[in-house]
Amino acid sequence: MGSQFVDFNADGHVDYLSATFDGSPHISYGSKGGFNEPVRLKDAQGQRILISSYWDYDERAHLKTDRALSKGNAPAERCISALAFDWDGDGDNDLLLGSYEKGHLYRQMNEGTNKEPKFTGKNLAVMAGKQPFALPAKMTTPRLVDWDGDGDMDLVAGSFGDSFGQSSVGGGVYLSRNNGAKGKPAFGKLETLIAPSAKGMTAPTRPDAGLYPEVVDYDGDGDLDLVVGGYSLWTPKGRELNAKEKAKVTALRAQLAALTGRRSKLLRKISAEVTEATVGLDPKSKEWRAKVKPIRAKYRPVEEERLAVSKQLKALVPGPQRRSFVWLYERL
C-alpha cells in the first residue's frame, strides 16, 4: 500500500488515502478526534473504484471487470496505489490509480466537488510523453512532488522487479516530469533515479526489490532526497571449509533435497485427504476444523526434520537472505 496524506473532503482535517492489494482505493477520513476506520472510495454510481482486477470479499476470489475502462476486454490490472490530484485544475480532487501488473497509471475524474465527489467510474490512461505511462517491472506506488521546482507536480514512482529471485533484476525508482500547465499536466519520459538492482551482493547494500519511494528533504539541506522501503536480497559469503566439512555439506544438501521432495508429496497427500474428509462441510464450521486438524498435523514432523537439516547446512554455507528495510538516498 502507498500512502498519501491529503484533505480529500476539504473539511480541514488531513485524510489518509491508500490502495491495497484488494484492487481499490481506501480512505481514512481525519477528524478532530483522529482517523476514522478506512472506507472504500466509490464512484458516482456507488460502485467501488478499481482498474479491472479486484478481490471480491463475498466470493473470496480475485475477479475481473471491464466496466472501468473505455475499451472492453481490459487486461487484468490491479489498482494498488491511489493519489488525489486536481488533474484539470477545477479545484477538486481527481484520482490517479496505479496498476500493479503493467505499471500503468490511470486517472479518474471527479465531476463533483471535494465535499460531494462524483467520480466517473471510467479510467483514462495517463501518458508519459507519447506513450502510456508504464513503469517497468510492476509499479509499487507513485508519488506527487514538485521535483524540479517549477510549480507543478511531477511523478516519482517505484517498481517491484523480482521480489524473490536472488539473481534476477530488481526494482528501481523513476521520475516523470510534468511539462504541462495548470489543468493540463503533461508528463514526460521516465528518468531513472535509482537504477534497477542487479542483486548478487553478499550484504544488504540497498533495497533490491519492491521499492516504495517517498520524496522529501530529509536532511533539511534544501534538496529532495528519497526514503525508500524495500527488500534487500543477498547471500553472505561463507568461510573456507575443510574437506570434512565439504563432504558434510554434500551429504546435507542431498538430505535436504530428499526431505523437500518428501514434503511436496506429503502436502499433495494432505490436500487430497482434506478434500475427501470434508465433503459437504462448511470450511468455517467446527466439524470442518475437527476433521482437518489431525490430517494437517502429519505435516509438522516432516517439516521440522527438514528445517533441522536446513539449519545444519546454513551453519556451514550461509543461505540467501531476504529482508525488508527502509533506506535513505541522500541527494548529492
Next chain:
Amino acid sequence: MPRETIPDGSFYMRVATLQSLTLALAGCVVLFSPRGVAQTDVETTIRFAPPKRIMAGDVFLGENRLYPSPAMHDVNGDGRADIVIGDLFGKVTVAPHTGKPMSYGAEEEVKDREGEQLKFHNW
C-alpha cells in the same frame, strides 16, 4: 604522441574503431538489457549518496515488514514530520521524530479515533 606524426592514420583508425565498438556495445546494452530494466530515453544528472538504512530507535525502520511503504507526515502534531510505514497487510505504524535531526524513535501503531490500530482492508 601528436596525431600528425602517425603517417599511416592509425590514430584515426583507433578512434574510429573505438567509436564503432562503443556504438556496438551501446546497441548490445539496448538489445540485451534484462527484463524489467527501464528503457529510459532521458539522461539524468541526478545523483544520490550510497543508501543508508534508517533506524527507528535501536532497530532498523521497517525491518521484516511485508513491503514497507514510507510516507512522511506529522502524526502527533508536534510540527515535525514522522515516518509512517504501511505494509501489504494494510497495517500502519509510525516512527516518531525525536526532535533531533534525522532521528526517529521506535515504531508504534497508528491508532484510529477509537484507539484501535489503523488498518486498511486487504484480501
